[in-house]
Amino acid sequence: MIEKLRFFLKVTGNNLWQFRTRNLFSVTIICLSFLTVGIFLSLSNNLRATARELSSNMSVAFYLDKNLTATAVDAIRQEISRPAFVESVKLVTPDEALQRFRTSFPELADVVAGLKGNPFPASLELRVNAKASASKEVVAFVEGMKKRPGVTDVLFNQDWVEKMQGFSRLAGAIGAFLGGILILTSFFIISNVVKLNVFARENEIEILRLVGGTNLFIRIPFWLEGISLGLLGSLLSLGLLFVVINLFPVYLGTSLGALQELLRFRYPDLTQAAALLGGGAATGFIGSATSVSKFLKA
Amino acid sequence: MIELFHIWKQYQKPYWALSDVSLQISDGDFYFVTGPSGSGKTTLLRTIFREILPTEGQILINGVNILKIHDNRIYTLRRTMGIVFQDFRLMFHRTVFDNVAVPLQVVGAGRKEIRRRVFSTLQKVNLHQKMWELPSRLSYGEQQRVAIARAVVNNPEIILADEPTGNLDPELAFEIITLFKEINKQGATVIIGSHDRELIRHFGDNILFLQKGKIVGREARA
Numbered sequence: 035m036i037e038k039l040r041f042f043l044k045v046t047g048n049n050l051w052q053f054r055t056r057n058l059f060s061v062t063i064i065c066l067s068f069l070t071v072g073i074f075l076s077l078s079n080n081l082r083a084t085a086r087e088l089s090s091n092m093s094v095a096f097y098l099d100k101n102l103t104a105t106a107v108d109a110i111r112q113e114i115s116r117p118a119f120v121e122s123v124k125l126v127t128p129d130e131a132l133q134r135f136r137t138s139f140p141e142l143a144d145v146v147a148g149l150k151g152n153p154f155p156a157s158l159e160l161r162v163n164a165k166a167s168a169s170k171e172v173v174a175f176v177e178g179m180k181k182r183p184g185v186t187d188v189l190f191n192q193d194w195v196e197k198m199q200g201f202s203r204l205a206g207a208i209g210a211f212l213g214g215i216l217i218l219t220s221f222f223i224i225s226n227v228v229k230l231n232v233f234a235r236e237n238e239i240e241i242l243r244l245v246g247g248t249n250l251f252i253r254i255p256f257w258l259e260g261i262s263l264g265l266l267g268s269l270l271s272l273g274l275l276f277v278v279i280n281l282f283p284v285y286l287g288t289s290l291g292a293l294q295e296l297l298r299f300r301y302p303d304l305t306q307a308a309a310l311l312g313g314g315a316a317t318g319f320i321g322s323a324t325s326v327s328k329f330l331k332a
Numbered sequence: 333m334i335e336l337f338h339i340w341k342q343y344q345k346p347y348w349a350l351s352d353v354s355l356q357i358s359d360g361d362f363y364f365v366t367g368p369s370g371s372g373k374t375t376l377l378r379t380i381f382r383e384i385l386p387t388e389g390q391i392l393i394n395g396v397n398i399l400k401i402h403d404n405r406i407y408t409l410r411r412t413m414g415i416v417f418q419d420f421r422l423m424f425h426r427t428v429f430d431n432v433a434v435p436l437q438v439v440g441a442g443r444k445e446i447r448r449r450v451f452s453t454l455q456k457v458n459l460h461q462k463m464w465e466l467p468s469r470l471s472y473g474e475q476q477r478v479a480i481a482r483a484v485v486n487n488p489e490i491i492l493a494d495e496p497t498g499n500l501d502p503e504l505a506f507e508i509i510t511l512f513k514e515i516n517k518q519g520a521t522v523i524i525g526s527h528d529r530e531l532i533r534h535f536g537d538n539i540l541f542l543q544k545g546k547i548v549g550r551e552a553r554a
Contacts, residue, residue, distance in 0.1 A: 246411035
């Protein structure tokens with residue numbers, strides 16, 4: 035068994051080297067295909083992570099009428115605290131709001147100093163627990179509270195969470211679509227490269243048959259060849275992805291401002307990297323298996 | 333035992349490469365099949381090897397009808413045989429060692445055993461000093477000896493050789509047939525297609541004469 039394995043590996047290695055130009059061509063195509071998938075995957079990873087971050091920090095600010103009495107504010111607070119998805123409710127007084135503004139926008143200190151009174155209303159800040167974030171229940175509750183007397187305005191970042199999730203899905207879909215087409219192309223290229231290799235070794239295949247080689251014995255080196263090409267291509271694509279992820283921010287600089295956060299790449303996790311490698315191997319195997327089976331009798 | 337019953341083979345109408353050939357070859361026989369070019373020697377050997385199928389007739393080897401063996405199982409028959417083709421059929425980008433080792437590799441022989449048997453077989457055909465050469469760098473006669481070594485390396489029960497001495501000088505041809513004879517003495521059935529009268533006269537225990545696909549004579553020297 036070990037001897038057979040050694041034989042298969044030797045034959046595979048010889049064949050890879052003997053037809054190195056065309057094999058290099060197929061490795062390059064596989065590499066570029068999987069790089070495309072990888073780039074969209076890491077972009078999608080970033081968008082998904084941003085959406086997750088936003089939804090875990092999701093808060094709703096209810097701005098209150100300036101003329102409300104303390105009892106009325108308390109009543110609203112109790113009403114807001116009631117739903118199960120509420121993690122905490124905090125009252126932000128007009129003075130605290132002014133202080134926050136000063137801290138957040140120090141460059142506008144002159145404007146604030148020139149004010150005669152405090153223009154900021156009191157507000158109730160509600161933090162939603164992570165499980166319920168962006169759920170329909172929260173949205174319905176917020177919509178209801180908008181109409182409640184005493185509440186003048188509501189600030190809710192749910193739209194952003196949904197947008198991020200949408201972008202993430204879009205990036206994933208584009209990656210799957212483009213990658214799918216390119217992987218299909220790789221599959222046909224591997225299939226044809228292996229077919230050419232089979233053609234070139236027709237004599238050898240015939241000899242193996244004549245000395246008592248089984249179909250499986252003849253096929254295995256071709257399968258290994260396809261798997262090696264696929265694995266090598268996807269492994270190279272992971273390496274290139276690493277380079278792209280590191281170089282792309284340097285290339286972009288800081289010119290895109292806030293958009294830069296969205297265009298950041300996140301490394302594929304271990305499962306995703308293993309899936310890319312497995313995908314490469316599978317593409318290579320299927321490509322070679324289909325072409326070899328066409329050539330060799332059952 | 334190899335038994336051929338009324339074998340007919342037609343490649344192209346109206347010519348018959350083999351016409352009603354019936355034959356029995358016992359285990360351990362040493363056979364020469366002879367006749368002029370185009371007499372059907374090669375077709376007969378390739379039919380026994382089941383490389384080609386006859387148009388009609390039956391072939392039994394040790395009681396098994398080899399024409400009924402499924403393509404998927406044909407390797408079981410081939411592993412009991414060694415064949416030397418007229419055109420050698422060598423793998424020209426593999427070394428002499430690799431070429432000779434192939435029949436052992438397909439049956440999963442161990443590394444040491446492969447080395448030992450390949451080396452001793454190459455010694456017998458006087459090629460052991462060239463075992464790491466590519467066949468393309470060998471002379472015609474040497475390539476022929478590689479093909480012979482490949483055919484005998486796994487001690488097959490039946491050896492078929494189509495003009496195995498066709499490109500060798502008389503001295504080497506004599507040595508090669510002596511080698512076949514030695515293998516035959518160890519129990520293998522050997523069938524050689526040849527038109528070398530000198531060799532046939534010297535070694536031929538059993539001689540089958542073919543002409544235009546028909547058996548036109550038999551000779552047995554006990």
